[in-house]
Amino acid sequence: MTVASAPDRVRSPRVALALLALPSLLIAIDISVLNVALPRMTADLHPTPTELLWMNDIYGFMVGGTMVTMGTVGDRIGRRRLIVLCAAVFAVASAVAAFAVAPWMIILTRAVMGVAGAAIMPASMALIGRIYPDPKASVSAMGAYMTCFLSGMAVAPLIGGVLVEHWWWGSVFLMGVPVMVLTVLAAPRVLPEFRAESPGRPDVRSAVLCLASILLVVYALKSIVNNGWTWPAIASAVLGAGLGVLFVRRQNQLAHPLVDLGLLRSPGVARTMWVLLLTALVMGGTSIFVSFYLQSVQGLTPLESAMCLLPQMIAMIIAANLGPWLGRKVPPARIVAVCMVVMTAGFTMFALVPDGLAGLLVLVGGSVLTTGGIGAAFPFLMNDVISHAPEERAGSAASFAQTANEIGIAMGLVILGSVGTVFYRTRLTTDTGHADGSWVDGFDAAAAHRDGALLGHVQQAFTSGFHAAALTSVAVMAVVVFVTFRALTRGQGTG
Template identity: 75%
Template sequence: MTAGRLRDPRLALALLSLPSLLIAIDISVLSVALPRMAADLRPSPTELLWMNDIYGFMVGGTMITMGAVGDRIGRRRLIVICAAVFAVASAVAAFSTGPWMVIVTRAVMGVAGAAIMPASLALIGRLFPDPKRSVAAMGAYMTCFLVGMTIAPLIGGVMIEYWWWGSVFLLGVPVMLVTLVAAPRLLPEFRAPAAGRLDLPSAALCLASILLVVAALKMIVNSGWSWQPVVAAVAGVGLGTAFVRRQNTLDDPLVDLSVLRRPGVARVMWVLFLTAMVMGGTSIYWAFYLQSAQELSPLRAALWLTPSMIAMIVASNLGPWLGRHIPPSRVILGSLIVMATGFLLYAMVPAGRSGILTVVCGAVLTTAGVGAAFPFLMNDVISHAPQERAGSAASLAQTANEIGIAMGLVVLGSIGTVVYRSRLTSSTGHADGSWVDGFREAGSQHDATLLRHVQEAFSSGFRAVGIFGVAVMVIVLLLRVARSRPAN
């Protein structure tokens, strides 16, 4: 371990938050730029899918490996190296001349982003050793990430309006250059005192298993159930099992799974996974409900969703503040109850325009609940890991979050589709495809009666998803109560 020339941990936190803001923007901004990129680069449907998805694939697939790399070579060093890589890849992506150039550079940016996030979270725990200050710092870091997600469409829209689509990638260059210059001066360095060699077979198994599972889930969401995603999922689970067994036999594993055997940590990981699953799964319903079921314009729908993003940003700072005045276990429990109440509102969405207010209130409660609880949950995982494994623990928690979101899209999407088809069949006599197909067919035929039936069937599916969300939150609350009981 080497000491950095740390002057003010708040300045260091601000520096760590800058890349997280950029990474969040980069996750969302491509959806705004994609139409212009497609018109210019003329990708095939498969290339277009990879242009959109490769960044998230690489973030999820390499995060565990990159967390382990940071523990071994030094977290500050890894942040500096990956900031440089991200800047170069961003500049190249901005001047791409073909779809595969975008795909390759976005893949490199995904790996760099996957390295920066767990290294930053691990350093936050070192910068703020006091648990209450550490949770507050986690909340501030999360706020920057959420702000990036919120403003990405606006920034992307403005830049594409006045410049060309490549300008959205150039956002990364100045931010990462600032990180390159300031990190050696503001951040402390830490690496495992007796860092072993990186086990490359473990890294390959980890990458392949996560990519296969996430790809299978995305295929199910995009194209429905077929033999291809099933085979991919089975192969991914098999490789994941081999990865876990290998970690248990190595003297210096890629990820220290023994952290899961520490009191309460496995339960916290399940809470992170399950809350991510229900949040990710219900997110696909918001836009369809407002735009298709309630026939609002995209702008009006976006304005109705703004309160939920504001609630999440406020809660991610309010939760840590409350944790300094009352026991954190109560803050987490209260936040999870708030989330459960939000899903209960989804389960009670009424017909007509009043449903808009119910859905928006549900979104505010669910996002506020997860925003307040997340800093505590992440700190629980990282603080229970040895300092030399903190980066690995942070990446493990983040990966559980990523897979939970992908799983939620499949599970909750399937539940909503089954209920939608059942309700539409009972009212019209037949139902083929998903609600997306139903809304498209009703719109193309200008059939007001069919549209009303599709809207009612979709709303029934949304209510069913809300009921499932409540059931999952009951399990989460039981896990949390079981986690808190020994401490009391």
């Protein structure tokens, strides 16, 4: 497979990077902004419980389920062309969602927006390497790109709250339209184009297998988190895993596979993918405990909780730029290894969270260390995966890494959530003689009966579960630290 043409001359790399980062800002905002608008939307559209679940989750499902396929599509038809096309689709779907009159319209448009967002991100990351061919400059650009994405995640609740308060819920969708229109108009003039010269025919069967496998697995993981180990969830997981095996076998047989699994045979890429998966697992799995601890144990309001989480977002944004800057002076592998140690220290603080105000301070400190550590390491990890791939497969490699991140988060919610639940029930049974359901049920029961004694027992049991999940995270991070330091001693650089 060869490149279609020599690299396009980029007149202004910084302008090109800014244009790539703007859509990522909107995609990040769209991931979480619906939570702010959902109460008003529910009052107007009257969705059923099932419709409400799909309104909230369909965007994330489609992003995770289609990212691998869309990354490959960008390599085949042209990454700039795909960004322009999907930015236009995102803008139209956003406008339709803003004026939706029924829940099914929100579900459909959010699904379309998820597919478009899944296409834009890997294509953008792959183009960054083409705009900045120097490895150190590429890592710095990746850090700036991630800063924009993380900023979107951080400001989404604030922006959504202001828009819903002063206008109507549809305004949270309309804010993305002008940015995507700007992308459509400016991209052909600012961004370079790249596509494979001989990509082969697209394999529809592989795309269907990939989508079905990922959607079933992610659905099963989310269902287990919400409803426990039910038979439908287990069946979905088994079926999804089976389709995944068929997908892998098919890729090994095709001359032009949808995903080049040979990339994983490179020791450096395989190691980096495992680091991405495991760090996403512990970050995603502990996030639910942090939220409940702030509101249900410390008794903070949602706004006060958001303020306590603000330092971790600031730390991640600073680290995403500080890491690449240090990478110009220090070997990247050493930076990644130190970042993993910093993350481990953060999870250790989670495992030692005490009661009272001291617990709040320890929690915030641990959050700063964990998010700062992954924020500094992530640009190097992503650049490592993309740089090891042939240039015509860079988009596919970026999407593969992002999908590993999405699945890791979902796995973390199930695994660490299950660990926490076991220890929660054990502690509550010891204190009260019985324990039914999850800590959510315990907090609800204590509130419904206005039982202060029961609330105290539930809070202590939940904290015990939090400690257990954090200790599990420390054990996982110990493996990650071992892997990264082993690579460092062998001289296998990252980034």
